Amino acid sequence: MSAIMQLEPNIQTNTNLELGLDGVAWVFKALSDPARLKILRYLASDAVGCCGDGICGCDLEDITGLSQPTISHHMKCLLSANLIQAEKRGKWMYYNLDTRGFKAVQAYLEQCC
Amino acid sequence: MSAIMQLEPNIQTNTNLELGLDGVAWVFKALSDPARLKILRYLASDAVGCCGDGICGCDLEDITGLSQPTISHHMKCLLSANLIQAEKRGKWMYYNLDTRGFKAVQAYLEQCC
């Protein structure tokens, strides 16, 4: 599995939802950081963000207390795991949850429990 | 978050099932390795193991192709996340799934999706 820096898996939900253990592990790795969990939980909430029409990067600096480059890194990580979607509007990036990553790990977990 | 070597979280499912983001992240980290996912999936199957009465360490060396010390390390990691339970019988360690870790991450995921 390669580094997050030269990001790799944007693990396509190939033809179906099955992802293989490497792909599932990649999504779990994206979920294995408290700051990223905080970000995802915030995206899942009904918060509107500082611009009133979505959550952008500066909102996430506020709620995590992390620097802008660090947030950018975390969002790239979540994108590569298909846990979020990003859309550029003006100079802002707006983020939303992407169900594909969540479904992939839930499918694995259901095999176990 | 501390290293896995000087293992720390055996994150007690404190009083209830709520675990806090650090605790949940710790479980996700234990789930973020393909070898460990393979081990858990094997423990969830109806395989009986080489001794016929449960899955022990040597079974896991076979299915992962990893060395004995590496397996031992992975099992310690899964234990610390409450994803498995271990029981010593004779000179063997027998492993089973522990629902607590799974429930913790599933509870988090349900907040998101």
Add this chain to the structure above:
DNA sequence: TCCTTATATCGAAATGTATCGATATGTTAA
């Protein structure tokens, strides 16, 4: 008791990750 086997721990090497400051890129507003 001594040997064999299962597991755990230690030490080390290679690689991966989180974080930030500095800087580059791109977009809006003046």
Add this chain to the structure above:
DNA sequence: TTAACATATCGATACATTTCGATATAAGGA
């Protein structure tokens, strides 16, 4: 066009993780 701002990338640092060989511990059997 220029200034201000949001985001991305680079480079560096500190630390974490995976893996194995060597060795220790513990249990059973000859």
